[in-house]
Amino acid sequence: MSKPNRIKFLFDQYLNNVITEDELAELNEHLQNNEDELQFDAVVNGYFDSASHAVHPKSKAIGDLAWNAIAHEIEKVQPKQRKLFSSLQYIAAAAAILIFLCSTFFIYRSIYLKDTLRKDIAHDILPGTHRATLQAANGKIYQLDGSKQEIINDENTIRYKDGALLEKEDQIQDFTLSTPKGGQYRITLADGTKVWLNAASSISYPSAFTGKERRVMVMGEAYFEVAHNAQKPFIVKTQSQEIKVLGTAFNVNAYQNEGVTVTTLVHGRVQLNSPDISEPAYLNPGEQSVLNQNAFRITPVDASFYTAWKDGEFIFKATPITEVLRQIERWYNLDIDYSGIPEDIQIHASIQRDRPLSAVLSAIEKITNLKFSIEGRRMKLTK
Incomplete structure (x- = not known):
């Protein structure tokens, strides 16, 4: 693809709010590169000359930018005082103003719009991506590769989904996978359970599940697809409750600043326990529990609304x-x-x-x- 066509493609992506992180960075480079200035001017002018530009989500804002940029120039040709004009004088004045506005608009639109776009694109905040750290109980910390998106905990190894080795283990130990604000990551635990970890969240787990239970601890938000094992229940502990399952899929939202713990069941069945509540609660598929003020409030929901973040x-x-x-x-x-x-x-x-x-x-x-x-x-x- 030629450079002019590439710039036009990136600009269209930006106008339609579908530009990716890499594409936004590339467009920003073109905007900052003086050698690409004429090509970008041509794209902007072509955009305004096209009859289809009105369909863009950013069209009104961009049009406003161009016209607001010359508003102070328009004031210069407006009469300071009211005067009586003949019909011919009105027509002549109106024509002169129209010619001025049109010529000024075409001059200013690229200059002001381009400068504004440079600032907007350079300072726009991109969405989160795959970022996480993995900390072992022995203190070792791994900065995980964002392009890999997922780690897998096998019997004696931790590897990326593509097979690249991250760590070979000599003994069982606990790990904590943590995402920052603006990060998410996935992990497959030693028993085959898959976990999606949302931003500003963490899961603590052992490298292998021994004993009669499979126990993990979550802070923030995570989606689980638990591998079935009738002899070894899977238990997710949050700050305020425990979720006990055999094999199921559910979402738990336990951010401290939300003030409640929300558990949403996709399929299977779960048992909820809280140290402040004497009786456990049970969820069936399509049900949600909100734990607040020492009570489980259970309601039917569309579970897909609460798991959409992972997709x-x-x-x-x-x-x-x-x-x-x-x-x-x-x-x-x-x-x-x-x-x-x-x-x-x-x-x-x-x-x-x-x-x-x-x-x-x-x-x-x-x-x-x-x-x-x-x-x-x-x-x-x-x-």
């Missing part, structure tokens, strides 16, 4: 905006100031998690009529 999607159904923003905060590695944000707003939306932050915020702002400002990685409501 690269945010799905919100009457979700309070503060909860939505906490998910965005974790995934985009932000610090959000929640002061002034109305807590009674609920959001219904489906948003891809691989979009830049600007695209996600644009969708939320349209839904809520709120406006947010970002400085570095700090975000707040614009008064």
